[in-house]
Amino acid sequence: MAAKAQAEQAEKADQGDQAQAGEGVKITARGVNVWYGENHAIRDVNVDIDDKTVTAFIGPSGCGKSTFLRCLNRMNDTIEICRVEGRIEMDGQDIYAPEVDPVLLRARVGMVFQKPNPFPKSIYENVAYGPRIHGLAKNRAELDGIVEKSLRRAALWDEVKDRLSAPGTGLSGGQQQRLCIARAIATSPEVLLMDEPASALDPIATAQIEELIDELRAKFAVVIVTHSMQQAARVSQKTAFFHLGELVEYGETGQIFTNPRDPRTESYITGRIG
C-alpha cells in the first residue's frame, strides 16, 4: 500500500516537474562520427535528447545504436581502438572537451547494461558503491538513506529490505537488473542510459523494468537502446531509428510508428529489413 501511495506521489511530482521544466533539451549531438579501428560505426549523427523524457534508440543489430549510447557517457573511452569525432553537449557543455573528466561525467550519466552485472558484493554494497567512491554520504546514516531511496526508486526495496547483506548475485535476473538500476541512480545522475536493459529477462521481469523506466522519467532523462519495437513503443516518448550507422529518423514515438517519413523506417517497422 505504502509503495503504491508513494508511486502516486511520484506521479504527481512527475507531472509537476513536467509542467515546470517543460521538455528542455538535455543532450545535443552534432556531426558525431565513430570509428572502431577502420570500421566507420557511426556516420554523422545529429540528435537532441530531451530532459525528463524516455528516448528510445531502435534499429537492427550492428546499426550503431549501442555505440552511440556509449558515446553519451564516454564509455567508448575504455575501448582502445575507438575514435569519436563531432560535438556532444550536455546542458550546453561539450562532454568531450579536454577539461571534462570522463569519470565525473559518468557519475552524472548513469548506465545500465544489457546483462545484469551486479558486483559480487552484498545488495547494500552494490548500491552504496557509487555514493562511496564519489563521497556523496557524510556518514553511515546518510548512506543508508541513499541506499534505501535508490532501492525504493528501483522498485526493489520491498523485496530485499530484509536481506541487504545477502550477495547481489543471488537475486533473480530481473531483481539483479533492478539492483543495477538502483546502483546507477544512487549517484543521483541526470541522465540514465540503458543498453537493452530487458533483453536478458523474462516477460514478467521485463514488464517490471518497463514500468520502472516510466517512473524514472520523472527524475531523469532516460535513453534506452532496444531491439524490441514493441518495447520502444510502450516506454518511450521519442524514438530514433538507426540503420547502418546513420540516424535515419528521429521524432515522436507515435509518429515514428504510425507515420514514418523515411521508407527505411517503414520497412524496419513493418518487418521487411532487420
Place this chain on the structure above:
Amino acid sequence: MGAKLFLAVLALAAFAYVVARARASRAAGGAGAARFHSRPGQHGLYAALLVLISGWGLLFAAGLSSDILIEHLLESEILRLAPGLGAIERALVISDAEALATGAVSSSDDALRQQIAASFARWRFWQVWGLSALVLGAASFALLLALARIRPDFRARNRAERILRRGLGVMALIAVLTTIGIVLSLVFETFSFFANIGWRIDKFLFGTNWTPLSGVMEGRLDPDRVGALPLFAGTFLITLIAMLVAVPVGLFAAIYLSDFASPRTRAIVKPMLEILAGIPTVVYGFFAALTVAPLLREWGAALGLSVASESALAAGVVMGIMIIPFISSLSDDVINAVPQALRDGSYGLGATRAETVRFVVLPAALPGIVSAMLLGMSRAIGETMIVVMAAGQGANFTFNPLEAVTTVTVQIVMLITGDTEASTAAGPAFALGFTLFCITLLMNFAAQRIVSRFREAYD
C-alpha cells in the same frame, strides 16, 4: 627380438585396419546390402585394436614368463653341476653365460659357464621361435576373427570405443598407482626412520640439534641429533623472504598488465615475465651465490651490518624473483577472468581505473590470488638449487635473515650426496621429504579449495 615382434604386431595391426576397412566398405557398398551399423573405418579400428591387444598382450605375458622360466631352468642346471655355489655367484654365472652366448665380453669363461651358455643359447632359440609363433599366431587369429565379424549388425564402433576407454583407464591407473607407490615408499621409509630413533618423533619435530650423521656410518641414529627444527625455521624464513619479494611485485605486475597496460605493452611485458619462469633454478642458484650474496655483503658492510657470505636474505630474495612470474601469471589469469561486465559496471558509475581495480576486480579475484600465492609458496618451500648454493649448510637455528641458515631441501641433498651408507642416510632424508610432502600437499589442497569456491562466484 622383443622389439622386432613388437613392430611386427604393429605392422599387422595396420594391415588389419586396411583390410577390415576395405572389406567393410565393400560389403556395405554392395547392392542390396543391409545397412551397416558401423562405418568401415570403425571396423578397421576394431580389427587393429584386437590385433594389437592380443599380440602385445601375449608378447608381454609370454615373454616375461618365458624369461623367468629360462632363468629358473639355468639356475637348476647350475645347482646340479656345481652344488656349492651361492645365489649371487649363480646370478653372476648366468649373466656371464648370457654374455658368452651373445658374443659379449664376460668376466671369465670356465667350463661351467661354457656349458650354461650352451643351454642358454638352446633355450633362447626355443624361446624366440615359440614366442614368435605364439604372438604372430594370436595376432593373425585376432585378425581373422575381426574379419569374420564384419557383418551389418556388428557394433564395431561401440566395441572399439570400449577398448579405447579401457586403454585410457589403464593409463590413468598407471599415473595414480605411481603416485600411490611413491607416497607409500615415503611413508614406509619414514616409519623405519622413526623406528630407528626409537619413535622420538617429538625430537625430530622440535629438537634443535641437526647433525644426524656425525659419528654414524651405519646403523642406529641418535634421537638427540635429528632435531629438524632449525631446518623448518630456515625453510620458513627463506620462504617468508621470498614471498615478501614475490607477492607485491608479482601481484602489482599482474594488476598493471591486466588493467592498466596498453595491449602493446602487455604483448611485450608478459612474454618477458614468462622468460623469467623459463630460467633454470640452477642458474638462479649461482646468480644468488655469486652476484646477490656478495652485493648484500657489501651493502651490509657499508651500513655496518655483518652479513654472512651465505645468507637467508640472498637466497630468499633470489627465490622471490624466481616466483614472481609464477604469481604474476596466475594472478593475471584470475584477474582477467573477472568479467568485463563488472568493470564496465564500475566505470559506468564513474569509478576510476584504480577504484575499479581496488573495489571490484581485486575482491572478485581475491580467492584466486590467494591460491596463486599458496601455489607460489609451495614452490618456494620445495625449491632446492638456490638454497643449496646460497643459503648455507649449517643447521643454524636463527631468524636473522643476514645469517646462514639451511633448509629441509638442502639437508636432503646433503644426506643423499654424502658418503654415508645409503640405507642409513636415507632415513632422515625420507623423513624430511615426507614432512615437506605433507606441507606442500596441504597448501596445494587449500589452494584448490579456494579456487573451487572462487569458480562459483559468478554463477
